[in-house]
Amino acid sequence: LLAADGSVAATIFAEMSALAQRTGAINLGQGFPDEDGPEEVLEAVRRAISDGVNQYPPGRGQRVLLEAIAEHQNRFYGIRLDPEREVLVTAGATEAIAATILAYVQPGDEVLTLEPFYDSYAATIALAGGVHTTVPLRSPDFQPDLDELRDAVNERTRIILVNTPHNPTGAVLPRETLELIVELAHTHDALIVTDEVYEHLTFETPHLPIATLPGARERTISIGSAGKTFNTTGWKIGWVSASAEHITAILAVKQFLTYVNGAPFQPAVAVGLGLPDAFFTGIAATLAAKRDVLSAGLLRAGFTVSRPAGGYFVVADAAPLGFDDGAELCRALPGLVGVVAVPITAFVHAERRAGYSSLLRFAYCKKFELLERAAVQLAGLS
Ligand code: PMP
Ligand code: GLN
Numbered sequence: 582l583l584a585a586d587g588s589v590a591a592t593i594f595a596e597m598s599a600l601a602q603r604t605g606a607i608n609l610g611q612g613f614p615d616e617d618g619p620e621e622v623l624e625a626v627r628r629a630i631s632d633g634v635n636q637y638p639p640g641r642g643q644r645v646l647l648e649a650i651a652e653h654q655n656r657f658y659g660i661r662l663d664p665e666r667e668v669l670v671t672a673g674a675t676e677a678i679a680a681t682i683l684a685y686v687q688p689g690d691e692v693l694t695l696e697p698f699y700d701s702y703a704a705t706i707a708l709a710g711g712v713h714t715t716v717p718l719r720s721p722d723f724q725p726d727l728d729e730l731r732d733a734v735n736e737r738t739r740i741i742l743v744n745t746p747h748n749p750t751g752a753v754l755p756r757e758t759l760e761l762i763v764e765l766a767h768t769h770d771a772l773i774v775t776d777e778v779y780e781h782l783t784f785e786t787p788h789l790p791i792a793t794l795p796g797a798r799e800r801t802i803s804i805g806s807a808g809k810t811f812n813t814t815g816w817k818i819g820w821v822s823a824s825a826e827h828i829t830a831i832l833a834v835k836q837f838l839t840y841v842n843g844a845p846f847q848p849a850v851a852v853g854l855g856l857p858d859a860f861f862t863g864i865a866a867t868l869a870a871k872r873d874v875l876s877a878g879l880l881r882a883g884f885t886v887s888r889p890a891g892g893y894f895v896v897a898d899a900a901p902l903g904f905d906d907g908a909e910l911c912r913a914l915p916g917l918v919g920v921v922a923v924p925i926t927a928f929v930h931a932e933r934r935a936g937y938s939s940l941l942r943f944a945y946c947k948k949f950e951l952l953e954r955a956a957v958q959l960a961g962l963s
Pocket of ligand 1 (some may be wrong): 744
């Protein structure tokens, strides 16, 4: 986790946001929205602060949020949860991931993820002394090959860590793949951990939580976050839902990571989770339109572009423009066209970089006018 000179190695997102700030370039690197979310949610946090909700909340989270998470899972997916025993509020999905991995992974245990993978997976698996194994997602559709998936799971696999919709590729895993993961988890007695922070941001098919598949529920730990749904990435309210036994194990770790977090934000997120269906379908429709604006701009600029089925990001291949080194291009991009992106190589193991070297991730969770401007500027590349 340290850089070669002994300093803390900045995450790729922090590095690219700093680059955007330094150069004044349009920041399509780090995934965060540039607009506030629903006013009801913002008003609720102001009210909570005025009402004195400013001290440590209960260890599992405030009752009103635990209930709202349980109701939300039931409303959208028919998953019935006991809010007192089967839900846990965390400091973002990031803490949920870390606490889950630290709770279950012993040195030498394998954790299987898709590759490219979200950066905190690799870091927390390393902190636990685990072995990080992967199944590759390849351009252009970024779906795992089912035989490769089968071959990647064995008796050392403690956790199969799923992420759908997927960061950074925008892939949404189909039922068939999720069913195979459940089957493999049974065969090899592995746990399934599913990172569903983009659950409400799917554009083609409704989100399918793996926990709803037959035989999955008891061995699945589901992770969500308010950040992407309510444009509140800085509030760091996430959650875990799982059997009472799993929640107890994860809480045992979580209490010594952050203890508790975000007292006034918790009731506000509860308000958000209770918003009408139209809110949730609305955010997905708007984001799909933003995806289309940026994708069209990237295509016009000469990139080959994948079509994300969900999430915040589009992957573009710079090879047709004559660029083979995405990391180098990302460093040069602010100077060339005033735009910041993230190289996909930041999401893969060093020895796997070759297969991803010309790919860049662009965030489209931004205002339409910014995306239009980015599209115009990017055209300057060809
Ligand atoms: N998982 C994925 C796939 C993400 O993209 C992110 C952040 N964008 C997180 C987890 C972290 O979520 P949070 O900000 O709630 O910690
Ligand atoms: N998850 C966001 C992304 O993928 C950023 C989160 C972070 O900076 N750690 O860009």
